[in-house]
C-alpha cells in the first residue's frame with residue numbers, strides 16, 4: 006500500500022492529517038518520508054512521544070500497525086481522534102447541540118480578566134459546558150467533539166473561538182492581556198459556537214474517514230509505563246522532548262483547561278521543561294528502555310531531536326546504552342523556514358535539529374543517503 010502524499014486538502018487522509026495545532030510538532034512530510042523509507046505494509050510503527058499523532062497517523066493510513074503514546078491529554082485527544090474519528094458526523098454535530106443546551110448562565114461569565122478578553126459570552130459558555138459534560142476519555146463521539154473544540158479554541162480572529170491569538174501555543178495571560186490592550190482588541194468576537202464548529206466538522210468529514218480509521222493504538226500516559234504489551238514494533242519513529250526548550254503543559258495550558266484537565270491559569274513549573282540534564286537523561290532512559298522492550302531486536306529507530314548538545318548528547322548517550330548492537334547515523338535537519346519559537350518572539354539563531362538513525366548491525370541496510378556515521 007502506498008504512503009499517501011498528504012499534499013493539500015483533497016482527500017480524507019489530507020484533511021484529518023492536519024487536525025490539532027500543537028507546539029513542537031514535526032512536519033507531516035518528515036513522518037511520511039521515514040515511514041516510506043524504513044517500513045513495509047504490515048510492519049508495526051511506534052511513537053512513544055507521539056504529540057498530535059502524526060507518526061501513528063501516517064503509519065495507519067499506509068497500511069502499517071500504528072502505536073502512539075503521549076502524556077499530554079491535549080496531544081492524546083488529537084492523536085486518538087485523527088486516527089479514529091467518530092464514524093458519523095451528524096452524531097458529533099448533534100452532541101455539540103447537546104453541549105450548547107447544557108450551558109448555564111454562570112458558564113457565560115468570565116472568572117478572570119484573561120477570560121473576559123479572550124472569549125465572548127457565547128463561546129465561553131460552550132467551553133464551560135464542554136468541560137463539564139464531555140466524556141472524552143472513553144467515548145469516541147465526545148472525544149471527537151473535544152478535538153474540534155481544542156483545534157479551534159484559539160487562533161487568529163475569525164479562525165477560532167477566541168480573540169486574536171496564535172493557534173499552536175497559548176501565551177501567558179498577562180502578556181496576552183497587554184497585547185490585546187495595546188492594539189485596542191478589547192472586545193472578543195461574538196461567535197455562535199455550534200454553528201462555527203459544525204461547519205468545520207462538516208468540512209473535515211466531507212471526504213470521509215482516513216484509511217484504516219480506528220485501527221491505531223493510542224495510549225494516554227507516561228510511555229515508561231503505558232506502552233501496550235500486544236505487539237512489537239519494527240520501526241520506532243519519534244521526537245522526544247528537548248531539554249530546556251518547551252513546557253508541554255504550560256504551552257497548552259488553555260486547551261488543558263478547556264478539557265477540564267488544568268486550572269484556569271497556567272502552571273509554569275520547570276519540571277515539564279526538562280531543564281535539569283540529569284533528570285532529563287533519566288526520563289529518556291526510562292521511556293526509551295520501555296520502548297525497546299516493545300520493539301524487535303532488528304528494529305530501526307529514527308529519532309528527530311534538538312541539535313544543541315545538552316539534548317543531542319543525552320539522547321545519544323542513552324541510545325548507545327540501550328542499543329549497543331545498532332549503528333548510529335546522523336544528519337543535520339536545519340529549520341527550513343521560520344521556527345515556531347521565532348513566531349513567539351525568539352529570533353536568536355538556532356542550530357536546528359538533527360536526525361539520528363539507528364540501524365541493526367546484523368541487518369544488511371545500505372547507508373541511507375545524507376546520513377553519516
Ligand SMILES: C[S@@+](CC[C@H](N)C(=O)[O-])C[C@H]1O[C@@H](n2cnc3c(N)ncnc32)[C@H](O)[C@@H]1O
Pocket residue numbers: 027029030031032053054055056057058059074075076077080226227228229243244245246247253292
Ligand atoms: C517533541 S514533542 C513530539 C511532537 C510530535 N512529534 C508531534 O508531531 O506532535 C514531545 C512530546 O513528548 C510528550 N512527553 C513528554 N514526556 C513524556 C512521557 N514520559 N511519556 C509520553 N509522552 C511524553 C510531550 O507531551 C510532547 O507531546
